[in-house]
Amino acid sequence: MITKVLTIKDLKISYGAIEAVKGINLEVHEGRITALLGANGAGKTSTLRAISGLVPSSGGSIKFYEKEISKLSADKIAKQGIAQSPEGRLIFGDLTVEENLRIGAYTVNKRIMEQGFARCYRYFPRLEERKKQISYTLSGGELQMLAIGRALMASPKVLLLDEPSLGLAPLIVKDIFKIINDIKGEGGTVLLVEQNALQTLKIADYAYVMETGTIKIHGEASELMNDKRLVDAYLGEH
Ligand SMILES: Nc1ncnc2c1ncn2[C@@H]1O[C@H](COP(=O)(O)OP(=O)(O)OP(=O)(O)O)[C@@H](O)[C@H]1O
């Protein structure tokens, strides 16, 4: 049976006169990786930020399981079990790795926080080695691990990842994608925003392709990989 963790209907997001998201429909199913692909400016980050309550929607509905969350504050949404790893990582540079991770657990009790640390360090042993290191001295790949780790700290019911592969070397991208797949393997639910379409489709179950605020194509990832329109539009360079 399919359980819908997120059900988005006719979502609209505007910044003043600019309509960045023009009424999209999207579902995230439990235990699956759902990808949201698209070029620069398509509206991917805006969509994630609306789910997290970081930007207001101007229309439509966002349901987390059965509950409408589109009017809740970011704080209340985080407490429901929705965690986002933001684009550009947004780590507190002056804090240590461990301190940054602890911030990710601010909504949960000590026991869940301890589980979070164990899980983060299992996925990313390098973060454990560097737990006392000041975060601004981390490499790009380590910062990305920290951003994902921080989002995992509260054991969220759904993990929103905004371009985790951005600016990383191919080998590190491979590691990060493997861990996203492992998160799913342990029953996790992921909404993965990416521009790296080909690699994303390899680990995703279902994918949506956004262009200028609308969903152009959606379908099973395995089918989209063989979709000539998608390949022409987004995978041309591969
Ligand atoms: N705070 C804001 N104020 C005004 N316009 C914004 C704001 N945030 C985003 N936009 C505009 O909304 C549109 C969608 O932006 P968004 O960041 O959602 O795209 P994206 O798909 O995440 O792109 P990228 O792949 O480059 O990260 C863009 O045209 C952008 O300029």
Ligand SMILES: [Mg+2]
């Ligand atoms: Mg973005």
